[in-house]
Amino acid sequence: MRSICAMRSLLAAAAAASAPTVLRAGAFPLLPPLLSLPLRRGRAARNMLGAARTVSAAAQSRLGGGAAMDVRAAQSGEIHVIVGPMFAGKTTALLRRVQAEAGSGRTVVLIKSDKDNRYGLDSVVTHDGTKMACWALSELSSFHDKLGMEAYDKVDVIGIDEAQFFDDLYDFCCKAADRDGKIVVVAGLDGDYKRKKFGSVLDVVPLADSVTKLTARCELCGRRAFFTLRKTQETKTELIGGADVYMPVCRHHYLDGQVVIEATRVVLGLDRSTVTAQALK
Ligand SMILES: [Zn+2]
Numbered sequence: 001m002r003s004i005c006a007m008r009s010l011l012a013a014a015a016a017a018s019a020p021t022v023l024r025a026g027a028f029p030l031l032p033p034l035l036s037l038p039l040r041r042g043r044a045a046r047n048m049l050g051a052a053r054t055v056s057a058a059a060q061s062r063l064g065g066g067a068a069m070d071v072r073a074a075q076s077g078e079i080h081v082i083v084g085p086m087f088a089g090k091t092t093a094l095l096r097r098v099q100a101e102a103g104s105g106r107t108v109v110l111i112k113s114d115k116d117n118r119y120g121l122d123s124v125v126t127h128d129g130t131k132m133a134c135w136a137l138s139e140l141s142s143f144h145d146k147l148g149m150e151a152y153d154k155v156d157v158i159g160i161d162e163a164q165f166f167d168d169l170y171d172f173c174c175k176a177a178d179r180d181g182k183i184v185v186v187a188g189l190d191g192d193y194k195r196k197k198f199g200s201v202l203d204v205v206p207l208a209d210s211v212t213k214l215t216a217r218c219e220l221c222g223r224r225a226f227f228t229l230r231k232t233q234e235t236k237t238e239l240i241g242g243a244d245v246y247m248p249v250c251r252h253h254y255l256d257g258q259v260v261i262e263a264t265r266v267v268l269g270l271d272r273s274t275v276t277a278q279a280l281k
Contacts, residue, residue: 077177079207083190084214085228087248091126091161093214094187098132098159101183106156110134111143113165116240124161127242134161140172156183163188164199165238173204192237193230193246195254216248220256227254233265 080097082090095110102108112124114136121136137143140160144152158176163169163186176182188201190213205211216225225248232245239245249257 077181078183078209079173079177079204080183080185081201081204081208081211082185082187082214083201083211085191085216085225085248086189086246087127087243088214088216088225089126090187090189090214091124092128092130093212094159094161094185095124095126095130095132097185098157101157106183107154108157108159109147109155110159110161111140112136112161114138115165115238116162118240118242124159137166140166140168143172152180157185158182159185159187161187163204164192164201167200169200170203170207173207177207189228191227193228194237195227198237218250218253219247220253221250223250225249226251229254229257231257231261233261 082093082097084090098108098110110124110132112134114121115138117136118125122133123131124134125131135143135146137146143158147155160166160169165188166172169186173184173186176184186201186204186208189198190201192198217223218225227249229247229249230239230245231247232239232241234245
């Protein structure tokens with residue numbers, strides 16, 4: 001087993017090195033929260049018809065009309081889930097997907113949690129600086145009202161970033177895809193720094209058309225990283241932070257890192273949650 005000093009040196013060296021980039025940055029321009037392009041074809045055209053039908057279907061549903069189910073069945077939505085540790089390129093993958101949909105003539109919107117304000121609340125920003133305008137919400141259930149019925153009906157694709165922060169993710173995805181025929185792309189952490197499920201992201205896997213687990217690069221050895229190591233002594237699950245607080249690690253270095261952090265806590269007699277990465281540098 002490595003000594004604590006040796007591990008500190010490793011961690012310090014890793015922190016000094018530039019953060020690895022697994023997915024190359026795209027060159028997406030900043031877009032308004034609701035992007036409407038005139039060219040609509042294929043599925044988009046069907047969705048345009050579907051949007052009108054949905055209103056009709058919803059009205060019939062409220063009246064108990066049996067025809068509503070037939071209309072909904074004809075206008076099927078989709079759910080795609082992107083998970084992985086921090087720095088795996090989840091937001092980059094989400095933006096690429098949403099941008100591609102917009103490029104195909106679909107109307108797209110992007111939502112993120114208002115808990116994460118590291119880069120401001122008006123845009124989703126990747127770790128490498130790519131960004132796109134978004135809605136920052138505390139809960140997904142408020143999206144429909146904030147956007148308005150008319151605008152919501154025109155939306156084809158809904159991208160959700162940092163989805164682990166939304167407690168109502170499951171219900172929102174159900175309604176958006178099953179009832180309203182939307183394509184929903186969900187990106188978020190599957191696990192927290194303890195490797196336990198984070199929020200509701202894994203709950204929507206049974207609803208999903210596709211699930212993609214991305215990996216990062218271990219900051220200590222460069223191998224594939226599946227986990228997020230928290231470098232501080234803070235123990236609450238939701239701790240917003242970047243490379244100052246977290247690092248992607250492989251299985252081996254996740255386990256080593258836990259040993260170092262625990263040993264540091266014991267050696268230094270730390271019992272408060274205010275101790276940070278200084279102990280590891
Ligand atoms: Zn490693």
